[in-house]
Amino acid sequence: MDPVIIAGAGPVGLALALALARAEVPVILLDESSGDDERRPARTAVLRPDTAALLEGLGCRAGQAAVPWTGWRTMRRRQVVRQLTLVPGGLFPLGPAGGHDGPDSRGYDVGYVRDGGQVRDNGSGGHEGSSGGGPGGSDSFGGFSGGPEGDEAEEPELPSPLHLPQHELTRALRTALAAVPGENLVRIISGTRLDTLEQDARGVSIHTRGAQSTWWRGSYLIGCDGPRSTVRKLLGVRFPGRTAVERHAVAALRAELPWPGEAVLHRSPPWRTVDAEVTARPLPRGVWRLDWLLPPGRDLVTPDALLARVHDTLTGWCGDPAPPYELLDTGVHTVHHRLARRWRVGRAFLAGDAAHLLGALGTQGLDEGLRDVANLSWKLALAWHHEATDALLDSYQAERRGAVSARLRAADQALPLVRASGGWHAVRRSVLPGAVRTHDALLTDGHLGRGPLGEPPVYGRSPLAPAAAPEGSVTVDTEIGAPAADVPVTAPDGSLTRLRARLGRELLVVLVAPGTGVWDRRHWLRAGLMPRLAAAVAALPVRAELLVTEEYPGAPAHTVLLVRPDGHLVAALSGVRPAELYACADAAVGGKAARGGAAEGSSAEAEAEATAH
Incomplete structure (x- = not known):
């Protein structure tokens, strides 16, 4: 299959290229600049714990x-x-x-x-x-x-x-990209700008001008080319706000x-x-x-x-x-507030500032762009390596556009109150999204990444969620659709690691088994419920990794958790339930019933019109 083409080599484009390359998806990255990042100490980036963990998991040492x-x-x-x-x-x-x-x-x-x-x-x-x-x-x-x-x-x-300064983040991402193993897995084309875009049922053709004036062929195209996105304009997508x-x-x-x-x-x-x-x-x-x-x-x-x-x-x-x-x-x-009407048009997608602009009251646009990367990268990797449903690819827009739209609504509702002449007294008397918040607390939430202005999104109404709660579901402290807690886990090779370190390309199946610390890890797959659970995982419609944890917040013993590659919880089941686990895993990757169904991009368009900001 042809490589994935990414237009734009800012932090979002670089992070997406890195995520796809680590999933063994070849990438062509179009960089309008010469590759030398301008040093601007006043242009900085704030990374919340979930986006910092994403970069660390991709091998980007931005934290240094x-x-x-x-x-x-x-x-x-x-x-x-x-x-x-x-x-x-x-x-x-x-x-x-x-x-x-x-x-x-x-x-x-x-x-x-x-x-x-x-x-x-x-x-x-x-x-x-x-x-x-x-x-x-x-x-x-x-x-x-x-x-x-x-x-x-x-x-x-x-x-x-x-x-950290944004140029330091960009440099760390470029360093991580250069260290990705695999010959010609990532090609960075500097000094090149996209000017023509054509699509068909099997891929995308684009023409560039600049250092290389030529045609390129890709399986998918992602516009990470900023607020004045050429990709968005060529797709004819409106950007109101x-x-x-x-x-x-x-x-x-x-x-x-x-x-x-x-x-x-x-x-x-x-x-x-x-x-x-x-x-x-x-x-x-x-x-x-x-x-x-x-x-x-x-x-x-x-x-x-x-x-x-x-x-x-x-x-x-x-x-x-x-x-x-x-x-x-x-x-x-x-600070501008804008939201693209569509984030997917056929085989082309928008991410980062090309899809949304926000930043009032301490909200962080870069954080949201990196969350776009976490959501889209595993879906594109699955589509590139295997046949994927339109439901899976459409879910990127449904989930991410819905989350950013909610963030913008929260900021727009709070702004008149926080900035009004009544100041914090007006806020105390007014109900803001989620709770009655004072001026200080609201702004602190925005800057620290908490509350409706900053916390990681919950995809509770995702099209990838099971149609109904499966039989045997249990309630844990993590809401279905929310990021799973980063608990210590035992990997199949017996090594101890953390849940976030295993995120990426595959689904994760986690068994909550108190006392596993005393197991002989050389034989842990043969103990207790593990043989039955291992057989159920092997029968899933897509690859999944089986992990064990001593405890999970709010989960009773023998709870089985299904976690998406981007860390969001799909289901929590009581014990080993092969049929229910299979159904949840199938839904999480778009479902077999949707394969080859609706016209490409059609459900994404309907969702965009229904949730237009």
């Missing part, structure tokens, strides 16, 4: 160039409202970063909110109930002061995001701030009445990215105005005179 936040601090005027302790777990471990209760089932330590004395704004720019002094003192904000805000309860586990939802002035600078390793959200800083909000997020080598939310309008941000923001912010945080700093990069970041 990243900083996990050790805490998250929110302030209002000069008052510290809350500080969350974030303790990174098994992905890219650091030393202890505060108190914790030990590892949870996913390998992360459980963080908590430190409770302290209550703090009140005394109306003079200072605060009461803290141990520190004002500007110029040993601690301008008196350390942490204040417990949960309003009705907020103590926070649950808080795994840390990773923060909102322009300039938010604007931020951005600066990357090297300086010593009072909160090493912590991310900071400061609302209504008293030193600049025109700026409603400023955030600071640490980067490697003592660098920080600072973002100032700009007032509505399209006023030009001059260099002098940006330098004034830097000076006023550093003085407000650290005292007068401002600490020395080295300004590395500046810019203006404009």
Whole structure:
């Protein structure tokens, strides 16, 4: 079969090429640039735990160039409202970063909110109930002061995001691609731009201009070519939405701030009445990215105005005179909200910024693009190596477009409340998606990847879900369609690993068997329920890997879990049920009944019209 063609060599295109290559699918990657990534310290990427795990599983060592936040601090005027302790777990471990209760089932330590004395704004720019002094003192904000805000309860586990310059992420992805074994498995064509696209029942033909002006033939085409996607335009797909939802002035600078390793959200800083909000997020080598939310309008941000923001912010945080700093990069970041009407047209797909734009209230477009990769790569690999149904390929749009659409709706509903003149009081009185949330908590959720603005998607109404709950289903702590917990598992060779490390191309069947740690791993496939379960797995319609875990959150002994290659839970069954397991596995890959059924792309189009944003 012809290779898969990917247009666009940004982080999403590179990650998709890497995922397909590791599944032994040949790839042609069209790169409009010369292959040299521009160094822009102010252009950064935030990776949540699930997307960081995806890259690590693909062999991308982006974590070596990243900083996990050790805490998250929110302030209002000069008052510290809350500080969350974030303790990174098994992905890219650091030393202890505060108190914790030990590892949870996913390998992360459980963080908590430190409770302290209550703090009140005394109306003079200072605060009461803290141990520190004002500007110029040993601690301008008196350390942490204040417990949960309003009705907020103590926070649950808080795994840390990773923060790194985007050019470092791109470099790590290129390095991982270069290390993929297999001759000519990945061809990167630099300085080339797609200008013509034709499709037929067996593949896609495209023409490029630039360094190589020629025709290329592929089995599938994926447009990862950004907001102005040529692929999307050639497919005639509309890209409706909102322009300039938010604007931020951005600066990357090297300086010593009072909160090493912590991310900071400061609302209504008293030193600049025109700026409603400023955030600071640490980067490697003592660098920080600072973002100032700009007032509505399209006023030009001059260099002098940006330098004034830097000076006023550093003085407000650290005292007068401002600490020395080295300004590395500046810019203006404009947030747009757009959603493509269709993500699949025949053998062509859209992913990343070509399919969606978002980013208000701390949401991260790159995270969503990498989730596109996780969802699409295993389906394309299955289609390339074996016959696949339209239901399987259509499910990419149904699942991912639905998830991003929900994220955009949540942000659009919250924006008028969070940015209204009533501020956080208006939010407290208003029901937002999921719960009543304060301004601080809502923004924190967006930045940390929790709640409706950031948590990993749940494909509960997926077309790949079984039509009805199979007989013998049991309830576990993971919702069907949600990412499975990253529990320790025993692989068929007897080695101990983690569930996420086994994700990729095959379905996973996991038996919950307490006490397996005492088994002789050389003979574990012959013990207990394993012979019957191994026979049931061997009879499945697609390849699957059989794993064992000592425990899974909320699962009784002898529960059998079926997990998709992208880590989402398909079913939880009580004991060995070959017929039910087969039916669930068949549904998870599109189902035999759908093979050769509806016209290519037809159900995707219907879903797009039904859920148009």
